[in-house]
Amino acid sequence: xxxxxxxxxxxxxxxxxxxxxxxxxxxxxxxxxxxxxxxxxxxxxxxxxxxxxxxxxxxxxxxxxxxxxxxxxxxxxxxxxxxxxxxxxxxxxxxxxxxx
Numbered sequence: 075x076x077x078x079x080x081x082x083x084x085x086x087x088x089x090x091x092x093x094x095x096x097x098x099x100x101x102x103x104x105x106x107x108x109x110x111x112x113x114x115x116x117x118x119x120x121x122x123x124x125x126x127x128x129x130x131x132x133x134x135x136x137x138x139x140x141x142x143x144x145x146x147x148x149x150x151x152x153x154x155x156x157x158x159x160x161x162x163x164x165x166x167x168x169x170x171x172x173x174x
Contacts, residue, residue, distance in 0.1 A: 078142040079135050101129040124173070131172060132165070141165055 082096055108125035109118065116124065131137050144164045148157045 078138045082133060082135075082138060097133045100133050104129040104132055128169065128173060131169065137168070137172070141168060144168065 082100070105122075105125040105128075108128055109121045112121040112124060115121075141161075141164060145157075145161045148154075152160075
């Protein structure tokens with residue numbers, strides 16, 4: 075089974091690097107969402123700074139390794155949707171702790 079870091083920074087095969095496209099698209103998505111959600115409240119400048127920090131964090135190899143350790147493997151009888159919800163909750167808690 076591939077690790078989370080391998081998924082984000084690995085390759086699908088020898089000729090197709092995923093790392094740049096997946097990491098970059100993840101960072102871009104986080105930045106756009108954070109500025110859209112927080113821009114009116116914090117102002118564009120502060121929201122952009124926060125978005126940059128959050129985007130860098132969620133694609134950081136160390137953070138991904140910690141997240142994978144926190145999540146673990148799917149539990150017996152756990153559906154894919156339940157696993158994703160549990161993973162999102164774990165990521166949110168980690169982000170809260172690191173972005174204070």
